[in-house]
Amino acid sequence: MAVKRRKRKNNNLRIWITTVVVILVCIGAAIAVGCFLGMEEDAYDPSAPSPDQVQSPMAEDTTTDTEKITENTEDLTSDTDDSDTADTAETPGTSDDWNLILVNPWNKIPDNFEIDFVELADGHKVDSRAYPDLQAMMDDCRAEGLSPYICSSYRTYDYQKGLHDRQVNKYLSYGYTEEEAYAEASKWVAIPGTSEHHTGLALDIVASYYIVLDESQEEMPEQQWLMENSYKYGWILRYPNDKTNVTGIYYEPWHYRYVGKEAAKEIHDRGITLEEYLLEK
Ligand code: ZN
Numbered sequence: 212m213a214v215k216r217r218k219r220k221n222n223n224l225r226i227w228i229t230t231v232v233v234i235l236v237c238i239g240a241a242i243a244v245g246c247f248l249g250m251e252e253d254a255y256d257p258s259a260p261s262p263d264q265v266q267s268p269m270a271e272d273t274t275t276d277t278e279k280i281t282e283n284t285e286d287l288t289s290d291t292d293d294s295d296t297a298d299t300a301e302t303p304g305t306s307d308d309w310n311l312i313l314v315n316p317w318n319k320i321p322d323n324f325e326i327d328f329v330e331l332a333d334g335h336k337v338d339s340r341a342y343p344d345l346q347a348m349m350d351d352c353r354a355e356g357l358s359p360y361i362c363s364s365y366r367t368y369d370y371q372k373g374l375h376d377r378q379v380n381k382y383l384s385y386g387y388t389e390e391e392a393y394a395e396a397s398k399w400v401a402i403p404g405t406s407e408h409h410t411g412l413a414l415d416i417v418a419s420y421y422i423v424l425d426e427s428q429e430e431m432p433e434q435q436w437l438m439e440n441s442y443k444y445g446w447i448l449r450y451p452n453d454k455t456n457v458t459g460i461y462y463e464p465w466h467y468r469y470v471g472k473e474a475a476k477e478i479h480d481r482g483i484t485l486e487e488y489l490l491e492k
Pocket of ligand 1: 363408413414415465466467
């Protein structure tokens with residue numbers, strides 16, 4: 212009897228220990244999954260480009276702002292204000308020059324937009340007219356002993372839509388209404404059609420040994436060289452730290468945009484953005 216009782220005790224103890232172990236493993240797994248999901252936005256995924264975090268500082272209400280975006284940049288005069296300039300061929304603050312095309316939260320890329328690409332060795336695509344200056348910039352950066360790396364380039368509308376839908380679904384799973392989920396998602400991922408990556412003139416360039424899209428990217432020597440010199444090659448840092456209220460996009464010390472050498476020099480020297488440059492043009 213004593214042996215049996217001890218056996219039963221041992222069995223009970225074993226069951227108890229097994230239960231505790233299973234619970235601990237479950238908690239560990241849950242934490243690991245949580246960390247993984249939490250890191251998803253910051254960690255670099257070679258197949259996923261930068262989030263191009265978008266907020267709508269010019270209007271408190273993102274949904275209203277989103278609804279105001281029309282399909283064609285030429286119809287956008289009523290978008291920013293109610294002025295009566297729709298008859299003019301060119302909307303104030305935009306340009307017909309290919310290198311000065313404005314795509315931002317308030318200006319969608321035109322439906323019929325076409326690009327003649329050059330495909331880089333790593334599969335990234337860039338507008339063929341911006342390619343020679345890009346190559347020169349990368350060559351000169353490397354000649355300084357630096358190691359720049361292009362981690363995102365041209366994106367199709369469908370690809371951007373996939374990114375945006377995924378973000379909307381995330382907020383729906385949190386219990387947001389569809390309208391709320393759309394508005395919240397759009398603060399972090401550009402609404403399809405409003406990402407500058409659609410133009411083939413935008414690139415995310417990072418240090419090859421630090422492929423993380425966060426603010427500490429600005430501390431990398433590659434980034435510092437690019438911020439100082441990219442304008443000489445016609446490229447600008449498109450979303451500076453203190454210009455979110457103008458660009459509608461959070462600081463991105465990795466996103467470069469080709470605007471041509473003349474515009475890039477003025478934008479760089481005066482510390483302005485493409486939006487500000489176009490408004491004065
Ligand atoms: Zn980007």
